[in-house]
Amino acid sequence: MRYLLLLFITFSFKVQAQDVTVTLTTKFQGTAVSLDSIFIENTTNGSRVMMTDLPAAITTYEINLSRGKIIYGIKELNGSGFGFFPYSNKPGELKLYTRIPAPAQITLMLYDVTGRLVFQESLNCPSGTSLIIFRPGHFLSGILSAEGPGFKQGFKVTGCNDEPTGVSLTHEPVLSSDFAGKSFVKETTDSGDYIFSPGDSIRFSVFDHDIYPGTVRCRPQQGDSIVMAVSRPCPGFPFIIDYDGNTYCTVQIGTQCWMRENMNTTHYADGTALVDGTGLENIGVDCTIKYWFNYEDQPDNNALYGKLYTWSAVMNGNDGASQEKVQGICPSGWHVPGDEEWKTLEMFLGLSREEADYTNEWRGTDEGGKLKESGTFHWVQYNIGATNESGFSALPGGQRLYDGSWGSLTTMGYWWTSTKHSQVLLPVSRILSGSFSSIYRYVFMTPSDGISVRCVKN
Numbered sequence: 001m002r003y004l005l006l007l008f009i010t011f012s013f014k015v016q017a018q019d020v021t022v023t024l025t026t027k028f029q030g031t032a033v034s035l036d037s038i039f040i041e042n043t044t045n046g047s048r049v050m051m052t053d054l055p056a057a058i059t060t061y062e063i064n065l066s067r068g069k070i071i072y073g074i075k076e077l078n079g080s081g082f083g084f085f086p087y088s089n090k091p092g093e094l095k096l097y098t099r100i101p102a103p104a105q106i107t108l109m110l111y112d113v114t115g116r117l118v119f120q121e122s123l124n125c126p127s128g129t130s131l132i133i134f135r136p137g138h139f140l141s142g143i144l145s146a147e148g149p150g151f152k153q154g155f156k157v158t159g160c161n162d163e164p165t166g167v168s169l170t171h172e173p174v175l176s177s178d179f180a181g182k183s184f185v186k187e188t189t190d191s192g193d194y195i196f197s198p199g200d201s202i203r204f205s206v207f208d209h210d211i212y213p214g215t216v217r218c219r220p221q222q223g224d225s226i227v228m229a230v231s232r233p234c235p236g237f238p239f240i241i242d243y244d245g246n247t248y249c250t251v252q253i254g255t256q257c258w259m260r261e262n263m264n265t266t267h268y269a270d271g272t273a274l275v276d277g278t279g280l281e282n283i284g285v286d287c288t289i290k291y292w293f294n295y296e297d298q299p300d301n302n303a304l305y306g307k308l309y310t311w312s313a314v315m316n317g318n319d320g321a322s323q324e325k326v327q328g329i330c331p332s333g334w335h336v337p338g339d340e341e342w343k344t345l346e347m348f349l350g351l352s353r354e355e356a357d358y359t360n361e362w363r364g365t366d367e368g369g370k371l372k373e374s375g376t377f378h379w380v381q382y383n384i385g386a387t388n389e390s391g392f393s394a395l396p397g398g399q400r401l402y403d404g405s406w407g408s409l410t411t412m413g414y415w416w417t418s419t420k421h422s423q424v425l426l427p428v429s430r431i432l433s434g435s436f437s438s439i440y441r442y443v444f445m446t447p448s449d450g451i452s453v454r455c456v457k458n
Contacts, residue, residue, distance in 0.1 A: 019066040020198055022224040025059065026206050026214060028232050029254070032059035039205040040068065042196055043217070049194035065202065065220055068194035083151040092160030094134045094144060102127050104149045108134065108169065110157070112142045119167045135168045136160075198222075206230065212251070212391055215374075231391020237457065242331045243267040250457070251391040254348035256341065257457035259334070260393050262306025262415075266292055269332045274313050277450070281404035287312050287447040293400050295409050304378070305397035305409070308450035311416055311427045320420035320427060328418065330455035337456040339419035339428045339441075346439055349390060359421075362438040369437035372413075380410035385437025394432050400450035411435075414451035 025032050035058065041048040049068040054061075063069070085097045098106055103126050110119035123132070125148075134144060136159040144155045196202070203217045206228060214230035233239070234250040234257035241247050242265040249260040267273050277283070277291035290313035295301040309329065311320075314336055316328045325335040337345075343356040349367040356363065369385030371392040376383050378395050388394075398409035408414075413432045421428050421443040429451065431440035445451070 019064050020196065020220060020222045021062055021064050021066075022220045022222075022226055024061045024063055024204060024206075024226045024228070026208075026211075026228050026230055028211060028230055029252075033211060033230070034058050034208065035061075035206050036208045037206075038063075039207070040065070040194065041203045041205070042194065042200050043203055044197075044200040045195055047193055047195045065196045068196065083148070084146045084153040084155075086155060089155065089157070091158045092135060092137075094136075094155055094157050096132050096134075096146065096155065097129050098125055098132060098146070098148060099129045100125060100127055100148060102149075106132075107147045108132075109145045109147075110136065110142055110167065111145065118142070121169050123169070133170045137167050204228065212249075229387065229389040231388075234457065240331055240334065240455075243269055243271055248455075251393070253345060253390050253392065256345060256348075258337075258345070258392060259455045260391065262395070262397055262452040262454060263309070263329055264302055264306040265329065266307075268316055268329060269327065274309075274329075277310075277400075283402055283404070283448055285402060285446065285448055290316065291448075291450065293450045295398050295400070296406050301409070305395055306452055308397065308400050309416070309453055310450055311445075311447035314416045314453050315418060318418070320418055325458060326418040329453060333458055334455040335458055336416065336418040336453060339417045341456055342417055342430055342441075345390075345392075351439075356441075359441055359443055362436050362440050364438045366437045368432050368439040371439070372432055372434075372437075378410065379434045381434065383434045386434075396432075396434060397452045402446050402448040414445070416445075416451055416453045 024038065026035055027033065035054055037050060037052040037054060038061065039048065039050050082099050082101055085099065088095045103124070105122050106125050107120065107122045109117055112118050134157065136142070136157045138159050141156070141158045144157045146153050146155070198221070199219060201217065201219050203215060204226065205213060205215045207213050211230045211232050214228045216226060216228045218226065220226065231251050234252045237250050237257060239247050239249050240259065244265045244267055246264045251258050251260040266276070274290045274292045277293045278297050283289070283291065287310070289310070291310045292313055293308045295305060295308060314329050315326060318326045318328060320326070323338065327334070328336040330336055346356050346364070346367055347353065349370045351364045351367050366385050369387050370389040371394045372379065372383060372386035372388060373393045373395055374383065374386045374388045379386065394413050396408065396410050396413045398407055398412065399414050400406055411434050415430045417428045417430070419428045420426065424443045426443055427445055427447055429442045429445045431442055
């Protein structure tokens with residue numbers, strides 16, 4: 001009985017002591033990007049660790065969650081083309097990479113100081129990049145010659161007197177040919193008081209100087225591959241300032257540069273004032289007065305959600321009949337997005353052309369989720385499918401109807417376009433909802449209703 005109990009305790013210890021490792025990759029519009037730091041928070045027990053000073057050009061990290069350390073990352077190799085590239089060379093161990101365009105046999109030959117061949121072995125390496133580890137054992141010193149199809153290189157190697165074993169050679173594929181030009185790099189981090197046990201809930205947050213911080217929450221299991229989508233400010237235009245001094249961050253989505261926040265101005269770019277609609281009730285269907293509103297006339301709402309505008313205020317005298325860019329309410333160099341520009345955004349996120357043209361229905365599958373800010377801090381109660389993969393960070397700013405009623409704050413967001421529908425002759429708008437992950441294209445919005453607007457760069 002004592003033996004069985006001891007066996008059970010030993011077995012339990014081994015299971016609990018098993019490390020959990022995962023890989024983390026951060027991508028901007030499908031391309032892996034490097035990071036300045038990774039913050040790991042165990043939301044189950046409150047412990048956390050910040051991994052900083054990450055090596056340049058790292059794009060994928062293998063993380064030992066049980067120890068709160070990065071084991072290795074994948075980075076760009078210096079130089080270009082194919083051949084052999086050293087990683088580390090210390091007494092007792094040489095690490096190098098072979099990068100080849102097609103599967104081939106690699107031959108490694110070790111010569112002593114007299115030029116005598118003392119070791120030779122061939123390896124069958126796949127296309128792409130492979131990691132080769134050569135250990136000369138107690139061999140004193142010599143030259144390792146590596147030869148492949150069309151390239152050859154020599155490396156000085158030194159044995160280790162403390163290593164009684166003989167020569168050994170191992171290799172493993174690192175990346176396929178689709179990722180040629182990458183390699184491993186070591187990195188460890190002090191884990192502090194961080195603690196992880198299998199089953200814990202983890203929040204990963206990533207940071208870099210030219211991306212917006214990204215966050216993903218999960219319950220990692222051994223071998224999981226975690227991919228996090230992040231967004232980036234527009235190159236050369238990380239922010240824009242309107243006439244009132246409001247600052248708006250920008251976000252690059254495909255070939256377009258969008259404001260990342262709703263407009264909040266009370267003036268046009270030339271300083272002309274819009275009309276304050278505070279305190280008004282039913283304004284009827286008069287589409288000529290250029291009103292702005294704070295939701296429920298509460299100034300605190302505009303700081304987060306921006307202001308709501310009638311279509312006349314947004315367009316500033318333009319009737320929306322042509323396809324020209326309409327500056328309207330936007331700062332100089334920016335304009336109110338037309339219906340086609342919204343479609344360009346939506347198709348970049350995954351809508352087909354046929355779906356993009358649908359009218360007065362929810363279109364697509366997860367494209368709306370890619371536009372919505374994730375979580376339920378601002379989208380209250382629920383926020384189906386929200387990932388904010390695009391970085392658009394759409395918020396549920398609600399609407400003010402022409403009759404003076406308010407609705408949908410925290411549950412729905414509405415945005416004007418600069419386009420008037422050719423048949424209905426009413427402005428085209430977009431709707432996002434916490435109840436759906438798709439996007440609604442609406443052509444019956446009354447021009448004297450007040451809704452949000454974004455601007456896109458010329």
